[in-house]
Amino acid sequence: MIFHSSMKSGFISFVSAGLVSGFISLGAAFAQDFDAVEIKPTDLGNGFYMLMGSGGNLGASVGEDGIFLIDDQYAPLTDKIVAALGKIGSGDVKYVLNTHWHGDHSGGNENLGKTGSVIVAHRNVRVRMSVDQFSKMRDRTTPASPDIALPVVTFDGNVEFYFNGHKIEVKSVEAAHTDGDSIVFIKDANVLHMGDTFFHTWYPFIDAESGGNIHGMIAVHEKGLSLADGTTKIIPGHGPLATKADLQEAHDKLVNVRDALQSRIDKGMSDEEIIADKPLESLDLGWGGFLKPEQFVAITLAGMRG
Numbered sequence: 258m259i260f261h262s263s264m265k266s267g268f269i270s271f272v273s274a275g276l277v278s279g280f281i282s283l284g285a286a287f288a289q290d291f292d293a294v295e296i297k298p299t300d301l302g303n304g305f306y307m308l309m310g311s312g313g314n315l316g317a318s319v320g321e322d323g324i325f326l327i328d329d330q331y332a333p334l335t336d337k338i339v340a341a342l343g344k345i346g347s348g349d350v351k352y353v354l355n356t357h358w359h360g361d362h363s364g365g366n367e368n369l370g371k372t373g374s375v376i377v378a379h380r381n382v383r384v385r386m387s388v389d390q391f392s393k394m395r396d397r398t399t400p401a402s403p404d405i406a407l408p409v410v411t412f413d414g415n416v417e418f419y420f421n422g423h424k425i426e427v428k429s430v431e432a433a434h435t436d437g438d439s440i441v442f443i444k445d446a447n448v449l450h451m452g453d454t455f456f457h458t459w460y461p462f463i464d465a466e467s468g469g470n471i472h473g474m475i476a477v478h479e480k481g482l483s484l485a486d487g488t489t490k491i492i493p494g495h496g497p498l499a500t501k502a503d504l505q506e507a508h509d510k511l512v513n514v515r516d517a518l519q520s521r522i523d524k525g526m527s528d529e530e531i532i533a534d535k536p537l538e539s540l541d542l543g544w545g546g547f548l549k550p551e552q553f554v555a556i557t558l559a560g561m562r563g
């Protein structure tokens with residue numbers, strides 16, 4: 258997700274759910290009350306944790322080498338995140354891996370960079386964070402990040418970390434939620450962090466303006482399914498801890514969404530006509546989160562039309 262300063266306890270209020278010249282308006286209203294946020298860890302075994310606060314779900318490996326952190330939420334939460342990690346184990350945050358560039362996953366980079374953490378991400382994360390990012394859908398600009406917040410190691414492909422006795426595999430995927438997504442798999446601990454390529458029980462935000470599209474989202478779900486087994490602990494970008502069955506269900510629903518939208522595109526229908534046709538109504542998605550169904554359709558269509 259992308260909303261830097263607009264989340265309130267994981268909930269977004271939209272000023273307008275209407276369409277703005279073919280795009281959906283995602284202007285968000287609330288200032289974040291970070292004081293009220295608690296960082297809640299879940300023990301996944303083998304020194305791995307999922308931590309929930311406000312923003313993207315965190316993953317962490319804690320052990321004798323220190324801390325390997327996957328995503329870092331918002332800047333005002335860094336002290337709370339470090340304190341929560343300090344209760345689990347000792348040592349510094351040696352590495353931060355950003356699953357993608359959005360500020361609810363990389364907002365702590367500046368603070369952690371200043372204290373010596375090595376920030377690592379897909380090449381396109383650094384590219385996007387290095388310059389202002391204007392979103393027409395949200396009618397707002399995310400300013401370029403200071404140098405200290407930028408990834409100092411970038412990759413395009415796969416990279417492995419040997420840390421705390423584990424092989425932590427970071428895998429680039431094709432454009433999905435954005436054009437710079439990574440997923441993280443630790444085979445011996447059977448933990449998989451999907452970043453925002455997987456929203457568990459939420460309408461997935463597919464950021465077409467950052468190069469995302471539903472075809473890539475489906476492909477990443479399939480990649481995750483190929484890595485996971487019946488006992489894999491799957492950390493979604495947003496939503497509760499998940500299983501392979503949950504990931505399979507989300508995949509199957511995304512395929513149905515794609516087919517429902519593609520068939521209407523193929524008939525020559527405009528975005529407005531497709532939205533008015535309520536293409537999701539018969540799909541029984543059961544999703545919640547911060548997007549309304551019509552916003553999800555509009556955003557997803559933007560990615561499909563390219």
Ligand SMILES: [Zn+2]
Binds near residue numbers: 259362
């Ligand atoms: Zn995101």
